[in-house]
Amino acid sequence: MNKQMQKMSQDMTKMTERITMMNQQMAKMMQQAKNEQTRNQYQMMNSMGEQMGFMVRNMENAAEHCNQMLQDKQMMQNREMKRDMEQVWQNLNTMMGQLNETVEKMEGITKSINKGQPMQQGKNNN
Numbered sequence: 001m002n003k004q005m006q007k008m009s010q011d012m013t014k015m016t017e018r019i020t021m022m023n024q025q026m027a028k029m030m031q032q033a034k035n036e037q038t039r040n041q042y043q044m045m046n047s048m049g050e051q052m053g054f055m056v057r058n059m060e061n062a063a064e065h066c067n068q069m070l071q072d073k074q075m076m077q078n079r080e081m082k083r084d085m086e087q088v089w090q091n092l093n094t095m096m097g098q099l100n101e102t103v104e105k106m107e108g109i110t111k112s113i114n115k116g117q118p119m120q121q122g123k124n125n126n
Contacts, residue, residue, distance in 0.1 A: 004089075005067050012060045015096075016053060018103055022110060023049040031112065041113050049106065056099060063092050080120060 026046035033039035066089055069075055076082045 004093070005063070005070075008063055009060070009095060010057055011100070012063070015100060015103060016056050016060075017055065018107075019040070019049055019053045022103075022107060023053070026110065038113065045106065045110060045113070048056060052099070052103060052106070059092065059095065063089075066092060 023046055025041050026049060030039055030042040030046060033042055066085065070085055070089065076085070
């Protein structure tokens, strides 16, 4: 479990770095956008990226608290509590994977905007 915790922590740090880089790129591209529609798209992506960064940091905090609880030998003597805490940890892992997929999609949207293929307002681009 300790190696899994370390890996999750490293993955969260990498994701935070990716989101930060994406947001910096968005802010730069927003400044350089030649038309208002593209500028608005960059602004929306930048706002969403900021919120994603908050989510990752909150998940890091939750994972740290979960880790502390899993390290508490007295708490882990209770089998039911141990099982539940391990399930919480697995749920955090699942959410982390979903966040990673979301960031990948956001990076793809950013590339599309960069290529001049703006998002159509009111359409879902999956």
